[in-house]
Amino acid sequence: MPISLNQPSIPKPLSWNLTIDSTTVVVTGSMTIGSVMVQLVNCLDISQDFSDYALWWSKTNIWLLNTKWTLDQYGVQSDAQLSFISMHKSIRLQLPDLRVLSISADFSVTVFAAVCKLCKDLGIRHAEELSLLRVLKVTNTNGSHERRTSPRRRRYNIGTLNRHNSMGDSLANNTSTISTLFSPGTPKPRPKITNDTIVNI
Incomplete structure (x- = not known):
């Protein structure tokens, strides 16, 4: 059995x-x-x-x-x-020379690894000295974007013009930037320049 x-x-x-x-x-x-x-x-x-x-x-x-x-x-x-x-997404990247590129980045790795890969693809040396910065947009109560500066800094920006080039020097001295190809007898026009005037080179 x-x-x-x-x-x-x-x-x-x-x-x-x-x-x-x-x-x-x-x-x-x-x-x-x-x-x-x-x-x-x-x-x-x-x-x-x-x-x-x-x-x-x-x-x-x-x-x-x-x-x-x-x-x-x-x-x-x-x-x-x-x-x-x-894992890869397209981002808009601003390079140290201020160029803006649309490039694919790997989001599944660390920031250091992603920066090393981007620098290798773009031919940038010393990737260990660089990183990624995401600029946050600050909104005020009215909903418009505004850069926050101190009152002292704002007064300085309003009262001082850019003097890093010849255009800035001419505006600061309230002189004309028109070319000097006029004859001695031709009167040169003197434009009225204010802080709100936009000057194109």
Whole structure:
């Protein structure tokens, strides 16, 4: 008579819903990041190149770049809000020589690594001495943009003209900048210049 051995059943891992953007996928904690992205792409059913896409976790401010790590290793729970976005984005970058370029930057790396990559592409040496600066726009109560300066600085700017070139010197001395190709007998017009006058070279 055969003897039946009661072998303990192996419990199946619990599955739960994970929201990525507006798509819900069924995952387990032991699933890798790569498997989650493959399942997400299959749910999207869009013929597009997703090789530059990765999962971004905004709450913890990190990219889930290691596709071999599991959700448990990253600490992703069912309440996590993930985004499936591109790692490279186009930015407007002002160079030290004041040129403004539209260039693609990698948002999935550190700022130092991104600066080194940008300097290498643009042929700029000593990348370790540079960084990125994002200028914040300051708005007043009326909604218009205004640069904040001290009252003393504003009085100095109003009463003093730019004297770094010949145009600034002529304006400061209230003299004309018209060319001296007139004959000695020809009267030279003397323009009236005020602080509100815009002079084009």
